[in-house]
Amino acid sequence: MELFSVEFFQALVSIIIIDLVLAGDNAIVIGLAARNLPKDKQKPAIIWGTVGAIVIRAVATLAVVWLLKIPGLLLAGGLLLIWIAYKLLVEEKDHEDVKASQSMMGAIQTIIIADAVMGLDNVLAIAGAAHSHYLLVILGLLISVPIIIWGSTVILRLIERYPMIIYIGAGVLAWTAGKMIVDEPFVKEFFEGDPLIKYGLEILIILGVLLAGWTTKRRKQTAQN
Template identity: 50%
Template sequence: METMSLEFITALFSIIFIDLVLAGDNALLIGMVAKNLPSRQQKKVIVVGTLAAIIMRIIFTLLAVKLLEIDGLLFVGGVVLVYIALKLLVTEENNELRPSAKSFLGAVWTIMLADFLMGIDNIIAVAGAAYGNMLLVIIGLFISIPIIVWGSTIVIRIIDRFPLFIYLGAAVLAWTASKMIIKDAYVKPYLTNPLPILLFQILLIFIVVSIGFVLRGRNKYKSHQFE
């Protein structure tokens, strides 16, 4: 993949969009951690904690990229990504974590640990969208994570107000999953014609969005019944 080619730019925007859709709760948790510290330390812990989280995320994402080079794991990663896309559509995140770190270093460690534990889905998705390009991973994370941290409230409000973004996010994840599956060493020999590949990608996106739409509507109907 050549730098600044159409494929590179498309993959970069996919990574940024995936992070914006999946990582809102991570940003809220960073804000919760910072509130436990004196006001003079809050901005500093957000900056240091975010930078530490970015570095750690890059390391684990690059590790995931290398793991996905093993035959068969691209297919497994694609299936997992389909599950993540459906989970994004049908579940409402409920963060029960109440960070209580009072020291600066304790707060930074809490941010790093929470970002990793809550960001495993991001790591798999970004690793798949990068298609083995390490530069894409680094640029995408350095662009998207600061946006999430400092604009988390805005991002979450947009997603809440315009549910279409959730469906777009799920579609991007399904599209990324389809590309992972068709690039797997065990699948690639059977998909050599562009038309079946395109039909498979469109079908997978349609299935994920349709199932998510039905289940999301069912969940909303049940929640209204118990109100």
């Protein structure tokens, strides 16, 4: 992938969308962890907790980008990402298990640990969308993390008001999964020989995830009513 090419910016936009959709409620965890601190300590705790979380996430993502170069792992990562995209549509998240700390160090520790645990799906998705390009990972984090931290409430309200945003995010995830699968060295030559099959599989994965997610969610809503 050439630097600042159409494909480069396409991947960058995908990373930003993935980050915003998957990490929107990670920022809520940050607020919950610091909610019992005195007002003058909340901001420093959030800043340092976020810095620690970003560093860990960046290192983890770069490591996964490197690992995805190992034959077979790109295919496995793509299949796992399909499941993550499906779960994004059907799972309802809550943060009841996030404990608010009484000390600043405790709050910082909670923020870092909670983000690391909740951010595993983000790491795989971003690594897959980056197509082995480390600069894309860094740029994606630099652009999206400030938006997540300061705009999390707005993001979550928009998602609640316009559920279609979740479907767009899941579609991008499914598309990323499809690209990971067709780029797997074991099968890449087969797909390059017939672009129709390559793009057809990517479209089939996107439609399959969206349809499965929509059907499952509708069944849940019907059962609740």
